Amino acid sequence: MAGSALSRVPDVQIDGDGVFKYVLVRVSGAGAPAKDVVRGHAWAEYHADLFERTAEELAPHGLSCECLGGGRMSHRPEERKIHVYGYSVGFGRADHAVTTEKLKAEYPDYEITWADEGY
Numbered sequence: 354m355a356g357s358a359l360s361r362v363p364d365v366q367i368d369g370d371g372v373f374k375y376v377l378v379r380v381s382g383a384g385a386p387a388k389d390v391v392r393g394h395a396w397a398e399y400h401a402d403l404f405e406r407t408a409e410e411l412a413p414h415g416l417s418c419e420c421l422g423g424g425r426m427s428h429r430p431e432e433r434k435i436h437v438y439g440y441s442v443g444f445g446r447a448d449h450a451v452t453t454e455k456l457k458a459e460y461p462d463y464e465i466t467w468a469d470e471g472y
Contacts, residue, residue, distance in 0.1 A: 358382060358411075358414035358415060358416055359380060359381070359382045359385045359388060359416060360385075362380055362388070362390060362411065362416070363390065364388070364389075364390050364391065364455050364458065364459060365390070365391045365455050365456060365458075365459040366390075366391070366392050366393075366394075367391065367392070367393040367394070367426060367428060367456075368393060368394050368395050368428060369428070369430060370428050370429065370430050370431075371395050371427075371428060372395075372425060372426065372427045372428075373393050373394055373395040373397070373425065373426055373428075374393060374394075374397050374399070374400050374403060374423060374424075374425055374426075374441070375391060375392060375393030375400075375403065375423060375424055375425065375426050375437070375447070375452070376391075376392055376393070376400050376403045376404050376407070376420055376421075376422070376423040376441065376444065376447065377389055377390075377391055377420075377421040377422055377423070377447035377448065377451060377452050378390050378391075378392060378404060378407050378408075378418050378419065378420055378421065379418065379419045379420075379421055380411060380416050380417070380418055381416065381417055381418075381419075382414075382415050382416045382417070383415065389421065389451060389455065390407075390455070391452050391455045391456065392404075392406075392407050393426050393428075399443065400420075400423035400441035400442075400443055400444055401443055401444075403423070404418065404420040404423075404444070420444045421444075421447055421448065421451075422440070422441060422444050422445045422446050422447030422448065423440065423441030423443075423444045423445075423446075423447050424437060424438060424439040424440055424441065424446060424447050424449060424452070425437075425438055425439040426438075432464075433460075433462060433463045433464060434463060434464045434465070434466075435456055435460065435463055435464075435465045435466075436465075436466050436467065436468070437449045437452050437453055437456070437465070437466070437467035437468075438467060438468045438469070438470060439470075440469075446469065449467035449468070449469065450467065452467065453465050453466070453467045
């Protein structure tokens, strides 16, 4: 059950444009290998808001979440660019290289870059 639920969890859910916080979350379920997902939205005042909503949405499906870190994104669809940077005060810096690979799979025609600098 959890394996099937896990396979239906989108790898990436981010806002269509703008600058916003994001978290890298490891989602796991009984009997299935874990997978990392990216969640980023401008409505979140704190990285914890993103993580908590993700965990609340997935818990009813038997899935658990662990926050691997956070940062920020600048999504410029008119230029087909996403830049990943910064860190979360509460969760630490996400592995931006992992985040970037997830984004490249979701946005194959975009230029996607990352840097550890900035907040």
